[in-house]
Structures are given as C-alpha cells and as structure tokens.
Amino acid sequence: MSSMKNGSAAAGGGRPWWLGLAILVMGALWLNGARSIASTTNYVGVGPAAIVLAVGLGLVLLGFLLIVQALKGQLAPPSEDEEEAPFSRPAFLMALAGVCVPLATIRWLGFPFSAMLAFTLVTHAFGSRRTLLDLGIGALIASLAWLGFSRLGISLGPFFPLLG
C-alpha cells in the first residue's frame, strides 16, 4: 500500500532532482522575462530589468546546485518521525480537491457554498465519513464567516450569485 505512495511523496526515492529542475525552470522564466522588459534607463544604471535578471540568475544557479545535491543523495527528505503516518495519496488528493473546488464553484455558488464544499472535502481527507454532518458544519462556519466579515466591511461577494 505504501511503496508507490511513498515514492510519490519523495519522487525519485531520496533523490528529488525535480525540485531543482523546477527552480531552474522558474529561473529561466525570469531570465526570459528580463529580456522582454524594455530598458528605459536614463542616467540611472539600474533599470527595471536588472533585479529580474539577478533573481533569474540566482534561481538558475540554485536550481543547478539543488539538482547536483539531489543526485548525490544529499537532499533526501528528513527521516520522518516514527509517530507520523505514511503518505496517503487519496487523502492528499481529497484535501487538494477541497482547496481547489472553490476555483470551479465560487462564481456560481458564491463564498458560503464553495467554502462548505471545501470544508467537507477537507474533513473527508482526514477520514470523516459523516458527509451530511460535515456539510452542515461547513455551511454554518462559512455562513457565519460571510456574515461576520461582511459586517466588518469585508466583501466576500454575493451570498448566492445564482439568485442574482
């Protein structure tokens, strides 16, 4: 049950080279971005592109070093506490779905209902199976948050956009 799952938690066993690759790609993006910033330098030597260039260079260098360390096996994730349970992919995906579900629903269902769905998905990621109860608690917390923060003057959008 856990060999595959552990594998994805620390992809590539103890050699997460993809971490460095991600940083490297990010650095390349920034370097490329620096190229496209028109340098309207007047007498000031450091224009708007300079810092982007510097950050891009830094990221590329760090990404490279991370890859080297990872391949040497020096970047292994810390040995997990014995008390901690092993990585569970379904739970992770369920929680991720909870975090992402508002992206799909918030424009249609508004904040309270989106937050209710997010809450329920997260509780299920933690192993809860009492869906109705969780939906109810989620709706309560989300509605109270919506009302309370609206009173403080923070707009969380319309309560239920479909009703206009």
Add this chain to the structure above:
Amino acid sequence: MDILNQLLGGFAVALQPMNLFWAFVGCGLGTAVGVLPGIGPALTIALLLPVTAQVNPASAFIMFAGILYGALYGGSTTSILLNTPGESGSVMTALEGNRMARRGRGAAALATAAIGSFVAGTIGTLALTFLAPAIAELAFVFGPEDYFALMMLSFTSVAVVMGRSMLRGFTALFFGLALGTIGIDTQTGQTRMVFGSLELLDGISFTVVLVSLFAIGETLYVASRHGSAPAAVNPLSGGSWMTKADWARSCKPWLRGSVIGFPIGALPAGGTEIPTFLSYALERRLTKHPEEFGQGAIEGVAGPEAANNAAAAGILVPLLTLGLPSTATAAVLLAAFQNYGLQPGPLLFATNPDLLWGLIASLYIGNVILLILNLPLVGIWVRLLLIPRQYIYGGIVVFAMVGVWGLSTSWMDLALMCGLGVVGYVARVHDFPIAPALIGLILGPQAEIQLRRALAVSQNDWSVLVGTPIAATLLGIAALVLIVPPVLARLRRRANAEGEPAASAG
C-alpha cells in the same frame, strides 16, 4: 524623561476602553491559535489583515500585539501537555515540560511557563521601550545605501540561519524575491513578469503567499499523513502547583532567559529558535539538579520559555525602528503597517507617536491580560484540543479562503492559493523554510528601491554602496555570515579527518 512621558501617552491610548477590548480579543485569539496545532501568529494576523480596512491603526496593532504574545503563551500549553510544539520557539519547552506533565507536574510546568513568559515579556518590553527610540534616532542618519546594506545582511542571515541548509534557505529566499518582482515597477511604471495577466499588475499579495504557503501547505501535509489517532490530551493530573522549591529554581532561569532572548531576537536574523536553544543549554550546565534534565527539570521549562518571549519583544526592535522583519510574524506586521500606508522606521516615531507608543504600552497590558487568561483558565484552553482535527483543518481552509477571497474577490488570487499551497506542501515535505520566502517577498522590492535610489544619487557610481562606514560594515557582516559557516564546517571536518586526538580534544 521624555520616554516615560511618551510611554504614559501610550498608556492613555492603550487603556481606552475600545483598545482594551481589542487587546482582550487579540490575547484570546492569540492564546487559542497558540494552543491549536497548525495555526500560528503569522497566519492569524495575515487572515485578519483585511480587518485593517475598517479598524483604526492603533486598535488593529494593539490586537495584533495581543496575538503575537498570546500565541507564545498558548504554544507553551500545547508543548507541555501534548508534546507537539506548534512553532520552533517552543521545541525546547516541550522537551522538559512534557516530561514534567507525564510525572504529574503539568500544573507546575504550565505555571512556570506562564509566569516566565510574563516576566520575560515584561523585561523584553521594558528593553524595547528604552532601546527602540535610541535606535530610531540612529537610523535617522541612514541613507539609501545603508538601508540596502542592512537588507542584504537581513537576507543573508535569514537564509543562513533558518532551515536545515544554506541551499534550502537561499532557494526559499530567491523564490520570495522572484514573486516580489511580479507587477508594475514602482519607479518606471513598467510591467514585469505579469505573463499577460491583468490581475498580476498589482503584484502578488503578501497575504495570499503567506496563507497559501503556511495554511494550505500545512493542511495538505497533515491531511496526507494523518493516519494515526489524535494524540491523547495529557490531563492536568496531580495538579500540584509550583512549590517554594519550584519558585527558587525558576527565578534565575527566567531572568537569564530574558537576558539571552532579547538581544538575539533584536538582531536582523533574530528568530526565537536560537535563544531558546541557548537558554536550554545554559540551564542544563548551571543546574544543581543535572540528573533531572531529560526527566522533567523545571529550569528547562522556565529558561527557554522566558527566552522565547523576550526574543519576541526583541523582534519588534528592528521592525519598528528600521522596518526590518526578521521572522514570518514580523513580516506580516510589516505588511499590516503597509496596508495603512505606514512605513515603520525612524520617521514613524516622529509622525505617529500615538500609534507606536500605544502599541508598546499595549504590550505591557497584554502581558498582564495573558497572565490572567492563562494561569487560572488554562483548563478551558486545553478543551480546544478536544476539537477533532478534521474540523480544525477544515476551518483553517475556510478561513484561508476568507483571507484570500476577501482581499479583492479575485479568482486569480484563489488560483494562486492553490498553486502556492502545493509549493508550501512540497516545502514542508522537503524541509525548506518558509520565512525567508516571505522576507524576500516583502523586503525584496524595498531593497531594489534603496539600491536604485542610492545609485541615482551617486550618478551610477557603484562604490557608493560601500561609501559610508555603516554600509561597508553591514555588507562586511553580511559577507561574513555567508562565508563563516561553510568555512567552520570544513575546518571541523578536517579536524575530524586528521585523526582522533584533534576530535577528542574538542
């Protein structure tokens, strides 16, 4: 006695009924989030940042100060009773405190932690009161090149001190710096790194980054690894309070912890880990009961807990006088100041004395409130731990959504929350520190402004960066921070390799 007068003025602000109410709210909230796992003061303040639109600055900062201190008090409760330190500063407290609780001395451990927090918090606030204005005076002579050097020192020390390795620290720092470049360049109006998205023109909000990296990342992490049953709450059994001997053994560690904590907290790379660690090591060396260490020695709770709170006061020194955050919480407080269009620094002492002195006075008041809230009422706070974990983390996600969606009801912010949440998860799994990313994000743009200002003044003469003694010294220290640890490590390795005599001599 100018400072005393100003402090009295501050008390006049902080003791207004409305502000006292906010102080109570802040202390209560702070204790609650300190007790609960997964939420810390930085996240709480970040989630409450939208409130700054409605509440006047003095009240808001009085509440935030209560959260800052309250989280420390609450954090020690969880460490002692559950052995799950919520933040790095209370790891040392958990070490001895939980042992004491298991031997039925939980009440005494909680008491020495709370009273030690009070003593150290008050000493730290006193030091802040008299030191901050003096440093703010000094900072008046700082030019842009000096600020730039100071920020470089802050970057290097934060990246080196926090986290497991320099490489991890610098990766986090540059990730934050990179996010900080997104948006419109304030000096030329050019757009940078917006990838054609209108929503990114204003840059990435600090709140979104902090909430995603901390709250979402932590939720994903805990959810994917929950498995085991929740830890059992250690009852306050055998609730014998502090005995006379306990008092005698606690007093000196409280004072020593305060003396260690405040100055280290006040350094640009402050933080609370190092002072608590040092205090623990010191108490262990000085104790008359060495056999009790590891079994629940009260000195091992009193000292680190005092150091933790004194360091928290110390962190406010560079923040208020120089606008320099050295922890995640300080970075959020800086963001809160910016929300009000205020820039902490020497000028703030001149332009907004009511706000600053009200804040400092509220720290004294907050310590008293927290002592009251925590000593007799600790049993109530512990009940919070009985809330099932799924509801705590479900609630965290809902409030994270409030914080992010409430900023500007922008779909892009929610999408960023998901993306950065995954980044936060990866950082958590692979032990990358988060604070350097936050400090890079908030200080990076400022460092850039200071650099360009300095170069504009000097007509693009780069030697200006080391042109003043202050700037040259600070840059020199920054370089040392970068060079010394690897050199030391190499020397040690060589000493070990050269044979056993060298190793055993040390």
